[in-house]
Amino acid sequence: KRERERQRQREKERKKKMTKIMFIHGLEGHPNGRKVTMLRDQGFEVHAPDMQMSLYRLNKSNSVTRHLLRLPEFQVICAVLFAGICSIIWASLWPSVAVLLLGVAWLAIRIRSLFAEAMHVSFLACVDIQTLALPRYNPDVLIGSSWGGAVAQELIARGNYTGPTILLAPALQEVLNMTGQGCLSSPASSHEEEAESITRLKQRSGDMPILVFHDRQDDTIPYQHSVELARDSEIELRTVSAGGHSLLDLVKKNNENTSTLGEAIREILAR
Template identity: 25%
Template sequence: MQKQVKIPIKLMFLHGLEGEMLKLKQKYLEKNFEKCVTPYMKISRWNILQQNSFPRVLIRNKFNLQNAGYECIQNCMNIQINGLNESNPDALVGISWGGGIGLLLLSQGYWQGPTVLMAPAITRFLDVVGERDYKIQDIFDKINKQNLGRKLLIVHGDKDFTIPYTKSVEIVNKIQGSQLLTIPNGSHYLNNIHSPPIELKQIIYDHYIKCKTQENIQNQ
């Protein structure tokens, strides 16, 4: 049997909620790319055993929803900042909660490279907990100020009933140079892009090559 040739790109993957139980994307990326690092955020919607789970953080913050929401964000941001410093990836890939953290990493200047985010949840989350340390328009403005929209590809299924597809339309409309790839009949987990005709590894690779080509042209 011929050994599969992996794509020679180092990825950092930002998982969604229940990341330890839902490892399909992580395994897929590890199988298809030279290296894939997945810093675990200890985040969960319901599992109180996870350090950064919403109920556990809510209890720590005496049931103040906004304070709890921002502790979740900041704890996960710190984990991913450390991951970036340790792994030095070529590209960033995130889904749902992880996609939202990816947008914040771009806006805060911690990451400036090729970025593919699937159904990013940050605007939906801030709608729920309220805007305080992070404001939705401010996130867009900071990314635009750094001209990082050209590095950003948003992938979203038009049958996503968890994070509305319209949230990604809004993001792309507000971030200059960013692109939206719509997956027909794609659910929130986007499991229909693990094989042709629309395959995640090709989406990531094409976006990475596009970004690198733009960099080479600018440096000439």
């Protein structure tokens, strides 16, 4: 029993010395994704709160599609389409076709805006999840990947997090473009507002180290977005060739049993 107690105590002491990372996963990611697992294998204590996020998977409680299905306007459109189909089957043809065409036209006109609204709701929910997780984990370093990078950027822009941050192909500008939102807490009404989160992020970069990794060959999030993010700010952009958007090569171990990302974590903590 004493030996087991000593082992538990040694394990506690070891964990105290480990660098604590809060990893915000990507759009289709999960808490035990490859980057998280690889960082844990390199000796980091990694916490990755599950955002239950996806574009289309209905089994994810925070998916964009689920939020789309909850929107009242989308439900009305579906009801009109259903009524049109039922009328064609059981009632007269021409009025039914008119109802069906009305539903199709309504959906075609509004689907892009409705999808953007649903994505906005999903994003805000992700930000809320990570905001609640921050004081619970109290990380030494925050890492955000793609969609998770956008969430991390918004946390910084709001002042919810002020510590060392590493962003992997961060997607905030892409989220802003897709949702048409500015601060992401309220609808944008002008070009100036659309840049509000980015502007506040740049302003806060002088008070905290922020490091961005982005691959020029990224075919999901434009590399230029990170170039613009680093411009006129204290944010450091490192251009890499690391497997495209996934940036998995950053996390692969080298001969010294660490990785480019692992070295960057230690470097940013030493600043």
